């Protein structure tokens with residue numbers, strides 16, 4: 001092409017097809033309608049991608065570059081028409097005239113636009129609303145039952161009216177039992193429909209809460225690991241508790257009040273029928289009720305506690321660190337801080353509860369006042385003989401069917417506000433980018449030791465931080481054992497995490513058997529690779545439970561073997577040879593300090609994965625454990641690709657290759673110089689590391 005203005009036939013239509021292939025149909029339509037001409041320059045195309053929030057790179061046509069692509073690409077050959085291509089395993093395909101993918105032989109000359117990422121969906125659809133809609137089947141029964149309850153709820157006022165006007169006023173006691181039976185029947189239907197509605201509401205809110213919990217939990221699990229580790233424990237808990245809040249409101253009394261609010265219309269109609277214009281009184285009072293409560297709610301909300309999250313965080317900190325603080329004798333400062341937050345929390349809660357109490361009292365008073373004003377106004381109508389005394393008494397009773405739900409709804413305003421913010425939080429949480437926002441479908445070859453290539457890998461933990469890895473480039477052959485060494489903070493652990501896709505590189509890439517790690521399903525990749533971190537948290541349960549996290553169907557013999565290979569045979573002895581004994585009964589905290597390293601390593605070995613990645617596998621080991629682990633390493637050589645970090649010179653000598661990092665950059669990658677016999681070699685690697693440290 002056309003570095004500047006050479007015409008390319010079909011460029012516009014191919015771009016439209018490409019955008020359709022990328023699932024960006026609206027953008028495709030936009031391009032179709034645009035004034036884009038076939039002699040657009042590379043720059044025009046680049047701007048077009050950018051305008052549509054598609055991150056694209058212009059590269060020379062190079063099979064090596066294209067073999068790492070994730071999305072279809074736009075080929076612009078030197079001669080001829082542009083083509084839409086895609087990678088299919090190790091070959092390429094192009095989109096034929098009938099929109100069928102066909103094998104492609106790459107043109108020798110030309111350029112290609114590679115798509116790196118797509119715009120995230122801008123569709124603002126509330127996930128909460130769509131979850132709520134799934135409970136649609138309950139809407140109708142709840143509506144019908146509420147309507148039945150509202151209609152039959154008229155029975156007692158009408159019964160009272162009939163008693164006053166007909167039985168007493170009309171001197172007709174013989175109709176009393178007929179009216180009473182009718183009223184009892186209506187009352188029974190009223191009670192039954194209310195009970196049934198409560199049951200339906202409980203079921204619907206349970207189902208909604210269950211769905212919200214499942215959706216939140218899945219979202220949490222599919223968040224990128226770096227994001228998970230940045231967000232604190234309290235935030236995770238808050239997300240998972242959202243469902244409980246929604247359940248509480250819907251199935252509680254406030255939920256009933258809210259649902260009944262629209263049905264106050266039935267009572268208003270009944271009052272109109274019984275007393276004509278008197279209905280204006282409760283109607284106006286209802287408006288006044290609304291205005292007063294709105295003002296009061298604002299007053300109450302102004303006092304809503306701001307320290308709750310802080311206080312909750314301190315409780316979580318306490319639960320997590322109490323043993324360490326106590327052991328270190330550092331409880332005093334922490335205690336003062338906790339008490340300060342606790343006092344402030346109580347003060348804010350007190351003020352908020354006081355204002356909520358005031359709101360509830362005013363709501364109650366407004367209810368009483370509505371009844372009183374209606375009765376006083378009604379007296380004139382009775383004296384004018386416009387309505388009967390029985391009708392006035394019935395109206396007085398019906399007033400409660402209006403003010404009751406209004407009171408409940410308004411006094412629950414704080415809960416409604418809480419739910420509104422819960423819904424907002426939920427929707428925001430569901431919008432977070434997950435690992436699955438991009439199509440990553442490749443799986444690793446499960447049984448073969450893989451080759452790994454690191455190409456210009458760069459990563460920073462935050463925009464302000466120095467890069468933890470900076471342009472790291474080196475290769476690991478299949479079955480090779482590579483030691484990553486370097487001073488503390490030089491990026492060794494970070495590098496291991498990029499090798500198993502836990503950390504996505506920000507520039508450069510890591511390939512596994514020639515495929516960019518970003519093409520792999522991240523979950524499948526982590527399940528397949530064996531990773532042993534330096535520290536691991538022990539879970540409640542037995543040693544066997546902790547080990548089987550890596551391989552749930554492992555036999556006891558396999559567990560013992562893995563433990564032995566990790567050099568942790570002694571742990572079994574501590575438990576009297578019984579792997580299934582609860583760790584808490586054995587003083588798990590002591591055990592965790594000493595044993596978690598062995599357990600982490602045994603878990604990784606249990607997986608028998610052809611890719612084994614270990615962070616300081618023998619730190620603080622006794623000589624026997626170290627010897628056993630080195631034997632294991634020797635046994636795995638050639639069959640497993642192994643990456644490990646270590647400061648142990650003897651262990652490093654057993655690697656085929658060493659990579660020395662300093663401040664995130666590779667300062668040496670290659671065979672261990674003058675590889676010994678172990679004793680002499682100690683000197684050479686150690687000295688290299690120290691030289692670079694200096």
Ligand SMILES: Nc1ncnc2c1ncn2[C@@H]1O[C@H](COP(=O)(O)OP(=O)(O)OP(=O)(O)O)[C@@H](O)[C@H]1O
Pocket residue numbers: 229461462468486487488489490491492493494495
């Ligand atoms: N989760 C994190 N958040 C922010 N910065 C981090 C995080 N983990 C590591 N770092 C920083 O990244 C840099 C590299 O850390 P890394 O742990 O990879 O080094 P290391 O060589 O493994 O160190 P060590 O030998 O002490 O384990 C350091 O400056 C460290 O402070």
